[in-house]
Amino acid sequence: MPLLTTQSAKGYGFSSLVATVSAIGSPAYESIATTTIGSGGQSYVEFGSIPSTYKHLQLRATMMCSSVNNMYVQVGNGSIDTGANYSWHQLYGNNTNFFSNGGGGASFGYVGYNYNTSYPNPSIIDFADYANTNKNKTWKALAGSDVNGSPSYVQIWSGNWRSTSAINTIRITPGSGTFTQYGSFALYGIKG
Amino acid sequence: MAVTYEPIQSYTTTGSQATVTFSSIPGTYTDLVLQGSTRRGINGAGDAGWNLIFNGDSGANYSVAMLYSGGSTGGTGKNNFFYTGAVGDGVFCANTMSIMNYASPSINKTALTHSFVYGNGSPAIDTRVFCNLWRSNAAITSITLSPASGFWDGSVLTLYGIKAA
Numbered sequence: 487m488p489l490l491t492t493q494s495a496k497g498y499g500f501s502s503l504v505a506t507v508s509a510i511g512s513p514a515y516e517s518i519a520t521t522t523i524g525s526g527g528q529s530y531v532e533f534g535s536i537p538s539t540y541k542h543l544q545l546r547a548t549m550m551c552s553s554v555n556n557m558y559v560q561v562g563n564g565s566i567d568t569g570a571n572y573s574w575h576q577l578y579g580n581n582t583n584f585f586s587n588g589g590g591g592a593s594f595g596y597v598g599y600n601y602n603t604s605y606p607n608p609s610i611i612d613f614a615d616y617a618n619t620n621k622n623k624t625w626k627a628l629a630g631s632d633v634n635g636s637p638s639y640v641q642i643w644s645g646n647w648r649s650t651s652a653i654n655t656i657r658i659t660p661g662s663g664t665f666t667q668y669g670s671f672a673l674y675g676i677k678g
Numbered sequence: 679m680a681v682t683y684e685p686i687q688s689y690t691t692t693g694s695q696a697t698v699t700f701s702s703i704p705g706t707y708t709d710l711v712l713q714g715s716t717r718r719g720i721n722g723a724g725d726a727g728w729n730l731i732f733n734g735d736s737g738a739n740y741s742v743a744m745l746y747s748g749g750s751t752g753g754t755g756k757n758n759f760f761y762t763g764a765v766g767d768g769v770f771c772a773n774t775m776s777i778m779n780y781a782s783p784s785i786n787k788t789a790l791t792h793s794f795v796y797g798n799g800s801p802a803i804d805t806r807v808f809c810n811l812w813r814s815n816a817a818i819t820s821i822t823l824s825p826a827s828g829f830w831d832g833s834v835l836t837l838y839g840i841k842a843a
Contacts (some may be wrong), residue, residue, distance in 0.1 A: 517843035580743030630809020638743035640809040672842035
Protein backbone atom coordinates (compact mmCIF):
# COMPACT_ATOMS: atom_id res chain seq x y z
CA MET A 487 0.00 0.00 0.00
CA PRO A 488 1.25 3.46 -0.67
CA LEU A 489 2.73 5.43 2.09
CA LEU A 490 2.67 9.13 1.71
CA THR A 491 3.80 11.72 4.10
CA THR A 492 2.56 15.08 3.01
CA GLN A 493 4.22 17.90 4.79
CA SER A 494 5.30 21.32 3.87
CA ALA A 495 8.49 22.86 5.06
CA LYS A 496 8.52 26.42 3.87
CA GLY A 497 11.52 28.44 4.68
CA TYR A 498 13.62 31.34 3.59
CA GLY A 499 17.06 30.88 2.24
CA PHE A 500 19.30 30.62 -0.80
CA SER A 501 18.39 29.38 -4.23
CA SER A 502 21.95 29.29 -5.43
CA LEU A 503 22.09 26.18 -7.60
CA VAL A 504 18.46 26.16 -8.67
CA ALA A 505 17.85 28.11 -11.83
CA THR A 506 14.84 30.05 -10.64
CA VAL A 507 13.91 33.64 -10.21
CA SER A 508 12.42 34.59 -6.93
CA ALA A 509 12.16 37.60 -4.76
CA ILE A 510 14.95 38.06 -2.29
CA GLY A 511 14.10 36.26 0.95
CA SER A 512 11.42 33.96 -0.52
CA PRO A 513 11.99 30.20 -0.69
CA ALA A 514 12.68 28.74 -4.15
CA TYR A 515 13.42 25.10 -3.27
CA GLU A 516 10.99 23.52 -0.85
CA SER A 517 10.46 20.09 0.59
CA ILE A 518 7.02 18.72 -0.29
CA ALA A 519 7.01 15.21 1.16
CA THR A 520 9.34 12.49 2.37
CA THR A 521 8.94 8.79 2.94
CA THR A 522 11.36 6.32 4.49
CA ILE A 523 10.80 2.61 4.06
CA GLY A 524 10.17 0.71 7.26
CA SER A 525 11.02 -2.83 8.26
CA GLY A 526 8.00 -4.25 6.48
CA GLY A 527 9.06 -2.99 3.06
CA GLN A 528 6.84 -1.44 0.43
CA SER A 529 5.71 -2.53 -2.98
CA TYR A 530 5.87 1.02 -4.35
CA VAL A 531 6.17 4.64 -3.29
CA GLU A 532 3.60 7.19 -4.36
CA PHE A 533 3.41 10.94 -3.90
CA GLY A 534 -0.10 12.28 -4.31
CA SER A 535 -1.85 15.62 -3.99
CA ILE A 536 1.24 17.38 -5.29
CA PRO A 537 0.48 21.09 -5.32
CA SER A 538 0.65 22.89 -8.66
CA THR A 539 2.28 25.96 -7.21
CA TYR A 540 5.85 25.09 -8.20
CA LYS A 541 7.56 25.31 -11.56
CA HIS A 542 9.49 22.03 -11.45
CA LEU A 543 9.81 19.02 -9.21
CA GLN A 544 12.82 17.03 -8.10
CA LEU A 545 12.63 13.59 -6.56
CA ARG A 546 15.77 12.47 -4.71
CA ALA A 547 15.88 8.86 -3.65
CA THR A 548 18.12 6.23 -2.16
CA MET A 549 16.52 2.94 -3.05
CA MET A 550 17.04 -0.32 -1.21
CA CYS A 551 15.63 -3.32 -3.06
CA SER A 552 14.71 -6.90 -2.27
CA SER A 553 15.59 -8.17 -5.74
CA VAL A 554 17.68 -7.10 -8.70
CA ASN A 555 15.34 -5.17 -10.91
CA ASN A 556 14.52 -2.10 -12.93
CA MET A 557 12.70 0.93 -11.60
CA TYR A 558 9.48 2.21 -13.12
CA VAL A 559 7.94 5.67 -12.95
CA GLN A 560 4.31 6.48 -13.59
CA VAL A 561 2.51 9.78 -13.16
CA GLY A 562 -1.00 11.09 -13.31
CA ASN A 563 -3.58 13.69 -12.45
CA GLY A 564 -5.85 12.44 -9.72
CA SER A 565 -4.83 8.86 -10.36
CA ILE A 566 -1.84 7.13 -11.87
CA ASP A 567 -2.03 6.73 -15.64
CA THR A 568 -1.39 3.05 -16.42
CA GLY A 569 -2.10 3.43 -20.15
CA ALA A 570 0.43 3.15 -22.96
CA ASN A 571 1.25 6.83 -22.78
CA TYR A 572 4.90 6.79 -21.82
CA SER A 573 8.18 6.72 -23.72
CA TRP A 574 11.74 6.57 -22.42
CA HIS A 575 15.41 6.54 -23.35
CA GLN A 576 18.49 5.52 -21.50
CA LEU A 577 22.25 5.76 -21.74
CA TYR A 578 24.31 3.77 -19.29
CA GLY A 579 27.76 2.41 -18.65
CA ASN A 580 28.83 -0.71 -16.87
CA ASN A 581 32.25 -2.20 -16.36
CA THR A 582 33.49 -1.97 -19.86
CA ASN A 583 30.84 -0.75 -22.24
CA PHE A 584 28.14 1.78 -22.72
CA PHE A 585 24.65 1.13 -23.96
CA SER A 586 21.72 3.09 -25.26
CA ASN A 587 18.14 2.02 -25.47
CA GLY A 588 14.62 3.38 -25.69
CA GLY A 589 10.99 2.55 -26.00
CA GLY A 590 7.61 4.09 -26.75
CA GLY A 591 3.98 3.28 -26.25
CA ALA A 592 4.80 1.93 -22.83
CA SER A 593 2.66 1.86 -19.72
CA PHE A 594 5.50 3.27 -17.64
CA GLY A 595 8.84 5.02 -17.92
CA TYR A 596 12.12 3.81 -16.49
CA VAL A 597 14.32 5.58 -13.99
CA GLY A 598 16.62 2.73 -12.98
CA TYR A 599 18.21 -0.38 -14.43
CA ASN A 600 19.52 -3.48 -12.70
CA TYR A 601 19.33 -2.03 -9.21
CA ASN A 602 21.15 -4.23 -6.74
CA THR A 603 20.10 -5.69 -3.41
CA SER A 604 23.31 -5.20 -1.44
CA TYR A 605 23.94 -1.46 -1.58
CA PRO A 606 21.87 1.71 -1.91
CA ASN A 607 20.81 2.75 -5.40
CA PRO A 608 20.76 6.54 -5.73
CA SER A 609 18.48 8.36 -8.11
CA ILE A 610 17.69 12.01 -8.88
CA ILE A 611 14.69 12.66 -11.13
CA ASP A 612 13.75 16.09 -12.44
CA PHE A 613 10.22 16.74 -13.68
CA ALA A 614 10.20 19.87 -15.78
CA ASP A 615 7.21 22.23 -15.85
CA TYR A 616 5.07 19.48 -14.37
CA ALA A 617 1.91 21.56 -13.88
CA ASN A 618 1.75 23.21 -17.28
CA THR A 619 -1.47 22.18 -19.04
CA ASN A 620 -0.26 23.32 -22.46
CA LYS A 621 2.38 20.67 -23.00
CA ASN A 622 3.15 17.02 -22.55
CA LYS A 623 5.33 16.20 -19.58
CA THR A 624 8.98 15.21 -19.56
CA TRP A 625 11.60 14.25 -17.00
CA LYS A 626 15.24 13.32 -16.78
CA ALA A 627 17.10 11.19 -14.30
CA LEU A 628 20.62 10.43 -13.15
CA ALA A 629 20.89 7.13 -11.34
CA GLY A 630 23.28 4.36 -10.47
CA SER A 631 23.96 1.01 -8.91
CA ASP A 632 27.49 0.44 -7.61
CA VAL A 633 28.07 -3.07 -6.26
CA ASN A 634 31.76 -2.74 -5.45
CA GLY A 635 32.45 -4.86 -8.47
CA SER A 636 30.86 -6.08 -11.62
CA PRO A 637 28.49 -5.14 -12.99
CA SER A 638 28.07 -1.65 -11.63
CA TYR A 639 26.08 0.94 -13.48
CA VAL A 640 25.64 4.66 -13.89
CA GLN A 641 22.62 5.69 -15.93
CA ILE A 642 21.04 8.68 -17.61
CA TRP A 643 17.33 8.52 -18.35
CA SER A 644 14.70 10.62 -20.06
CA GLY A 645 10.97 10.10 -20.11
CA ASN A 646 7.81 11.47 -21.60
CA TRP A 647 4.18 11.30 -20.55
CA ARG A 648 1.92 12.13 -23.46
CA SER A 649 -0.64 14.14 -21.56
CA THR A 650 -1.16 17.84 -21.04
CA SER A 651 -2.65 17.24 -17.62
CA ALA A 652 -0.79 18.61 -14.68
CA ILE A 653 1.11 15.98 -12.74
CA ASN A 654 -0.14 15.71 -9.19
CA THR A 655 0.71 12.06 -8.57
CA ILE A 656 4.03 10.24 -9.01
CA ARG A 657 4.63 6.57 -8.38
CA ILE A 658 7.94 4.70 -8.31
CA THR A 659 7.71 0.92 -8.52
CA PRO A 660 10.37 -1.78 -8.57
CA GLY A 661 9.96 -4.16 -11.49
CA SER A 662 10.08 -7.05 -9.07
CA GLY A 663 10.27 -7.47 -5.34
CA THR A 664 9.85 -4.57 -2.97
CA PHE A 665 11.57 -1.56 -1.55
CA THR A 666 13.28 -2.52 1.68
CA GLN A 667 14.11 -0.85 4.94
CA TYR A 668 16.12 2.36 5.09
CA GLY A 669 15.37 3.39 1.54
CA SER A 670 14.18 6.98 1.33
CA PHE A 671 12.34 9.16 -1.16
CA ALA A 672 12.08 12.95 -0.95
CA LEU A 673 10.06 15.20 -3.25
CA TYR A 674 10.99 18.84 -3.65
CA GLY A 675 9.29 21.72 -5.39
CA ILE A 676 11.24 24.38 -7.26
CA LYS A 677 9.60 27.73 -7.77
CA GLY A 678 9.97 29.82 -10.88
CA MET B 679 11.73 29.03 9.42
CA ALA B 680 13.28 25.81 8.10
CA VAL B 681 15.66 26.21 5.21
CA THR B 682 15.56 23.47 2.58
CA TYR B 683 18.61 24.21 0.44
CA GLU B 684 21.42 26.22 1.95
CA PRO B 685 25.17 26.69 1.70
CA ILE B 686 27.27 25.09 4.42
CA GLN B 687 30.85 25.93 3.47
CA SER B 688 32.60 27.41 0.49
CA TYR B 689 36.23 27.60 -0.54
CA THR B 690 38.09 29.53 -3.17
CA THR B 691 41.61 28.22 -3.49
CA THR B 692 44.62 30.49 -3.49
CA GLY B 693 47.84 29.71 -5.23
CA SER B 694 48.24 26.03 -6.02
CA GLN B 695 46.41 24.27 -3.23
CA ALA B 696 46.93 20.58 -2.69
CA THR B 697 43.84 19.81 -0.63
CA VAL B 698 40.46 21.21 0.27
CA THR B 699 38.64 19.86 3.33
CA PHE B 700 35.08 20.44 4.42
CA SER B 701 34.92 19.63 8.10
CA SER B 702 32.42 19.58 10.94
CA ILE B 703 29.59 18.94 8.50
CA PRO B 704 26.36 18.98 10.52
CA GLY B 705 24.16 15.91 10.37
CA THR B 706 20.95 17.89 10.11
CA TYR B 707 20.43 17.67 6.35
CA THR B 708 19.24 14.84 4.13
CA ASP B 709 21.58 15.17 1.16
CA LEU B 710 24.68 17.18 0.40
CA VAL B 711 25.48 18.84 -2.91
CA LEU B 712 29.07 19.75 -3.75
CA GLN B 713 29.26 22.24 -6.57
CA GLY B 714 32.65 22.95 -8.06
CA SER B 715 34.45 24.98 -10.66
CA THR B 716 37.89 23.45 -10.50
CA ARG B 717 41.16 23.46 -12.36
CA ARG B 718 44.39 21.50 -11.88
CA GLY B 719 47.30 22.91 -9.97
CA ILE B 720 49.51 22.32 -12.95
CA ASN B 721 48.76 21.30 -16.50
CA GLY B 722 49.65 17.89 -17.77
CA ALA B 723 48.47 14.43 -18.47
CA GLY B 724 47.28 12.17 -15.72
CA ASP B 725 44.32 11.73 -13.48
CA ALA B 726 41.81 14.55 -13.69
CA GLY B 727 39.50 13.64 -10.83
CA TRP B 728 38.89 15.10 -7.39
CA ASN B 729 40.22 12.06 -5.48
CA LEU B 730 37.74 12.53 -2.67
CA ILE B 731 37.58 10.76 0.71
CA PHE B 732 35.13 10.89 3.60
CA ASN B 733 35.96 11.23 7.28
CA GLY B 734 39.65 10.79 6.53
CA ASP B 735 39.11 7.21 5.37
CA SER B 736 41.91 6.40 2.95
CA GLY B 737 41.24 2.68 2.97
CA ALA B 738 40.14 0.65 -0.04
CA ASN B 739 36.49 1.27 0.76
CA TYR B 740 35.42 3.13 -2.34
CA SER B 741 34.19 2.10 -5.75
CA VAL B 742 32.83 3.79 -8.86
CA ALA B 743 30.80 3.22 -11.97
CA MET B 744 31.35 5.82 -14.63
CA LEU B 745 30.19 6.75 -18.09
CA TYR B 746 32.08 9.23 -20.20
CA SER B 747 32.10 10.60 -23.70
CA GLY B 748 34.99 11.70 -25.81
CA GLY B 749 35.30 8.39 -27.53
CA SER B 750 35.61 6.30 -24.42
CA THR B 751 33.28 3.79 -22.93
CA GLY B 752 32.03 3.22 -19.46
CA GLY B 753 34.18 1.90 -16.69
CA THR B 754 34.31 0.94 -13.07
CA GLY B 755 36.97 0.89 -10.44
CA LYS B 756 37.85 0.28 -6.84
CA ASN B 757 39.98 2.80 -5.06
CA ASN B 758 40.87 4.24 -1.73
CA PHE B 759 39.04 7.40 -2.74
CA PHE B 760 35.98 8.48 -4.72
CA TYR B 761 37.08 8.82 -8.31
CA THR B 762 34.73 11.63 -9.24
CA GLY B 763 34.63 15.27 -10.26
CA ALA B 764 37.04 16.96 -12.60
CA VAL B 765 39.90 19.42 -12.64
CA GLY B 766 40.90 20.79 -16.01
CA ASP B 767 44.00 21.93 -17.82
CA GLY B 768 43.76 25.64 -18.39
CA VAL B 769 40.00 25.72 -17.78
CA PHE B 770 37.79 25.46 -14.76
CA CYS B 771 35.58 22.37 -15.03
CA ALA B 772 31.95 22.35 -13.91
CA ASN B 773 30.95 19.71 -11.40
CA THR B 774 27.85 18.83 -9.44
CA MET B 775 28.01 16.02 -6.93
CA SER B 776 25.04 14.83 -4.87
CA ILE B 777 25.85 12.81 -1.76
CA MET B 778 22.72 10.96 -0.79
CA ASN B 779 21.51 10.34 2.78
CA TYR B 780 24.96 11.23 4.03
CA ALA B 781 24.02 11.18 7.71
CA SER B 782 22.09 7.91 7.82
CA PRO B 783 23.68 5.42 10.25
CA SER B 784 21.92 2.52 8.54
CA ILE B 785 23.22 2.42 4.99
CA ASN B 786 26.41 2.74 3.00
CA LYS B 787 26.90 6.08 1.27
CA THR B 788 26.40 6.78 -2.41
CA ALA B 789 26.86 9.77 -4.69
CA LEU B 790 25.97 10.85 -8.19
CA THR B 791 28.17 13.30 -10.07
CA HIS B 792 28.10 15.02 -13.43
CA SER B 793 31.31 16.65 -14.57
CA PHE B 794 32.89 18.34 -17.54
CA VAL B 795 36.50 17.34 -18.00
CA TYR B 796 39.19 19.22 -19.89
CA GLY B 797 42.50 17.45 -19.72
CA ASN B 798 45.74 16.94 -21.48
CA GLY B 799 45.30 13.27 -21.95
CA SER B 800 43.11 11.22 -24.16
CA PRO B 801 40.34 12.23 -24.39
CA ALA B 802 41.20 15.87 -23.95
CA ILE B 803 37.62 16.92 -23.40
CA ASP B 804 34.70 14.87 -22.23
CA THR B 805 31.62 14.82 -20.06
CA ARG B 806 31.35 12.23 -17.33
CA VAL B 807 28.77 10.88 -14.93
CA PHE B 808 29.69 8.86 -11.88
CA CYS B 809 27.94 6.67 -9.35
CA ASN B 810 30.13 6.15 -6.30
CA LEU B 811 29.87 3.92 -3.24
CA TRP B 812 31.59 4.30 0.13
CA ARG B 813 31.19 1.08 2.07
CA SER B 814 30.60 2.63 5.45
CA ASN B 815 27.50 3.33 7.50
CA ALA B 816 29.19 6.22 9.28
CA ALA B 817 27.63 9.64 8.93
CA ILE B 818 29.79 11.84 6.76
CA THR B 819 31.29 14.66 8.79
CA SER B 820 34.20 15.64 6.57
CA ILE B 821 35.04 15.63 2.87
CA THR B 822 38.60 15.96 1.61
CA LEU B 823 39.52 16.52 -2.03
CA SER B 824 43.10 15.93 -3.13
CA PRO B 825 43.41 15.90 -6.90
CA ALA B 826 46.73 14.97 -8.44
CA SER B 827 48.63 18.25 -8.85
CA GLY B 828 46.19 19.99 -6.49
CA PHE B 829 43.84 22.85 -7.32
CA TRP B 830 44.69 25.90 -9.38
CA ASP B 831 44.29 29.36 -7.92
CA GLY B 832 40.65 30.41 -8.05
CA SER B 833 39.04 26.98 -7.94
CA VAL B 834 35.70 27.23 -6.16
CA LEU B 835 34.02 24.48 -4.16
CA THR B 836 30.74 25.06 -2.34
CA LEU B 837 28.97 22.54 -0.14
CA TYR B 838 25.19 22.77 0.19
CA GLY B 839 22.77 20.94 2.43
CA ILE B 840 19.32 19.80 1.31
CA LYS B 841 16.82 19.08 4.00
CA ALA B 842 13.72 16.99 3.45
CA ALA B 843 10.56 17.50 5.44
